[in-house]
Amino acid sequence: MASLHLEVVTPRGVVVNKDIDEVTVPGTLGDFGILAGHIPVLSALRTGLMSYRSGNAVEHLALGGSGYAEVGAHDRVMVLTDESATSDDVDTDAVRAELEEAESELQHFEGDPQGADYTLLRQRADWARARLDLAGK
Amino acid sequence: MPSLKDIRRRITSVKNTQKITRAMKLVAAAKLRRAQANILQARPYAQELHEMIAELALRTEADDHPLLEVREPQRVMIVILTSDRGLCGAFNTNVLRRAQAYLADNKDAHDEIQLSVVGRKGREYLEYRDIEIKQYFAGLDVGNALERSKEISAKVTEGFLGEDLDKVYLLYNEFKSAMSQKITIEQLLPIVPAEGSKIQAAVDFEYEPTKEQILDQILPMYLQVEIYRASLESTASEYGARMTAMENATSSANDMIDSLTLEYNKARQTAITKELLEIVSGAEALKG
Numbered sequence: 417m418a419s420l421h422l423e424v425v426t427p428r429g430v431v432v433n434k435d436i437d438e439v440t441v442p443g444t445l446g447d448f449g450i451l452a453g454h455i456p457v458l459s460a461l462r463t464g465l466m467s468y469r470s471g472n473a474v475e476h477l478a479l480g481g482s483g484y485a486e487v488g489a490h491d492r493v494m495v496l497t498d499e500s501a502t503s504d505d506v507d508t509d510a511v512r513a514e515l516e517e518a519e520s521e522l523q524h525f526e527g528d529p530q531g532a533d534y535t536l537l538r539q540r541a542d543w544a545r546a547r548l549d550l551a552g553k
Numbered sequence: 554m555p556s557l558k559d560i561r562r563r564i565t566s567v568k569n570t571q572k573i574t575r576a577m578k579l580v581a582a583a584k585l586r587r588a589q590a591n592i593l594q595a596r597p598y599a600q601e602l603h604e605m606i607a608e609l610a611l612r613t614e615a616d617d618h619p620l621l622e623v624r625e626p627q628r629v630m631i632v633i634l635t636s637d638r639g640l641c642g643a644f645n646t647n648v649l650r651r652a653q654a655y656l657a658d659n660k661d662a663h664d665e666i667q668l669s670v671v672g673r674k675g676r677e678y679l680e681y682r683d684i685e686i687k688q689y690f691a692g693l694d695v696g697n698a699l700e701r702s703k704e705i706s707a708k709v710t711e712g713f714l715g716e717d718l719d720k721v722y723l724l725y726n727e728f729k730s731a732m733s734q735k736i737t738i739e740q741l742l743p744i745v746p747a748e749g750s751k752i753q754a755a756v757d758f759e760y761e762p763t764k765e766q767i768l769d770q771i772l773p774m775y776l777q778v779e780i781y782r783a784s785l786e787s788t789a790s791e792y793g794a795r796m797t798a799m800e801n802a803t804s805s806a807n808d809m810i811d812s813l814t815l816e817y818n819k820a821r822q823t824a825i826t827k828e829l830l831e832i833v834s835g836a837e838a839l840k841g
Contacts, residue, residue: 425601427699427781429594444770445762459761460770481703482770486605486758496601498703498774532707 419452422468424477424495431500432468432477439468439493441485450487457487461497463542465550477502478550480543499543506551515544557824560817564810571806577640578799585731585792587695592728592785599778606775609768610746612757618765619714620744620772626720627664630687630712631655632705632741632780634725634787635675637692641795644734645674648726651736655724656684667718671705671784693784702780710773713742725783726790732797734790741779744772 422439424432440449442464450457461483467476481498488494518541525534555563633652635645656666669688670676679686688708693701712718721742726734760767 425598427595427598427778428591430597443761444766448761456758457761458758458767460767482774484605484767484770484774494601496598496605496774498777532704532711536704536707 420450420491420493422493422495424466424497424500426497426500428500432495434470436468436470439466441466441495442479443485450485450493452491454487454491456489457485459485461485461495463539463546465546465553466495475502476550476553478506478543478546480546481539501547501550503550503553506547508548508551511544511547511551515541515548518544555820557817557820560813560820564813564817567806567809567813571803571810574799574802574806578796578803581641581792581796581799584695585789585796588785588789588792589728591695591698592782592789595778595782595785599782602771602775602778606744606746606771609764609771612764618768618772620710620742620776621746623743624716624719626662628667628718629659629663629665629720629722630667630669630709630718631722631724631738632669632709633671633675634693634723634784635670635672635678636787636791637673637694639674640798641791642798644726644791644794645672645678647734647736648724649675649678651738652724653682653684655738669705669709671701693788695785695788698784698788699781702777702784706773706777706780709742710776718742723780723783725787726794727783728786728789728793731793734794737783737786739779739783741776744776 420436420439422432422434422436423430438449438451440447441459442462443459444462445459447464448459461479463480464478465476466479467474469475478501479495479497479499480501483495483497486494486496518537522534522537522541525537527533631652633648635648639645652668659666667687668679668684669690670679670686671690672692674692676686676689690701690705709718709721713721720740723739723741725737725739727737729735
């Protein structure tokens with residue numbers, strides 16, 4: 417019985433818009449699952465994997481950058497995120513190369529580790545890692 | 554009087570130019586459609602963020618957040634969106650002139666006005682006029698607008714939070730139609746939360762981890778999507794302007810081909826008439 421309505425929205429468009437049974441999202445304090453009848457929650461998200469289940473079919477999605485999940489009234493779950501990818505989107509070799517590049521740049525980083533450049537690099541590395549995790553699912 | 558051969562060569566050259574302008578027009582039209590499609594796709598995201606921020610602003614003393622803090626605007630930055638390539642009419646000139654006008658009008662109001670330029674054309678224009686550029690980003694295109702806006706927003710946020718900047722504006726061409734763009738100047742930082750009209754749920758949320766940390770996450774997203782939207786508007790305007798410019802160039806080339814063909818025919822006729830005259834007068838002379 418489908419009982420939650422899930423929407424995943426990124427600047428590139430609406431990625432998921434369907435009724436599901438259960439969803440797990442990567443909150444900043446740890447992954448958490450949402451079932452129908454959940455209390456209203458607004459949670460910040462970290463780069464990582466989310467999954468949602470309808471019936472026995474489970475689907476995974478990588479989320480990247482900043483984002484939040486809103487569990488609102490009427491069992492509506494709204495996930496807003498900078499980036500998203502399905503396993504079909506991931507070209508493992510390209511992402512692995514991206515990760516290596518970002519990691520080596522991080523290692524040789526000279527400058528302010530509090531600064532914007534460092535944050536952007538770290539985000540790139542995290543995002544690549546999340547997509548590799550997804551490809552491994 | 555140019556020879557027949559010269560005119561023929563010019564006609565060929567204009568025809569070749571016309572082929573190029575026509576192709577550029579088609580390419581610009583295709584890219585314009587893509588930029589417009591991207592604007593539409595970004596809309597639900599921006600809409601949701603708007604509502605969420607309006608709601609949070611009602612529920613928190615949101616003024617506390619550093620990105621919302623209004624300070625005396627002593628150091629101001631203007632981010633100018635231009636293109637990497639030319640041949641797009643007055644697209645770049647208009648926005649850069651506006652920037653110069655802003656500098657001239659406001660130089661007494663602020664201690665310092667810094668310029669951040671996106672796009673090679675903007676950099677060339679300002680460097681030529683010896684205007685200092687604080688930050689430079691390579692140009693925008695449909696494909697890289699999202700990455701670029703991420704960089705820009707990270708940079709200006711850094712400056713604003715470090716109190717190197719008190720106010721940040723964004724100056725760009727807003728897309729009206731393929732024929733017309735509107736120069737728009739918008740305040741990026743401090744973020745002005747949209748007017749909240751409605752609170753959706755009567756019950757407040759459970760916040761994970763805290764309201765403040767969620768604002769930390771959401772406000773940069775908002776800034777980024779604002780820049781993204783403007784970038785797409787600017788890209789759409791660029792292609793619209795280029796399309797119009799190339800359309801005009803193609804029809805000018807047509808006019809030129811017509812007038813050159815006329816000239817060519819006249820020259821040909823003159824040559825024939827002259828030859829006939831020579832033959833006739835030669836024959837007359839022989840009759841004696």
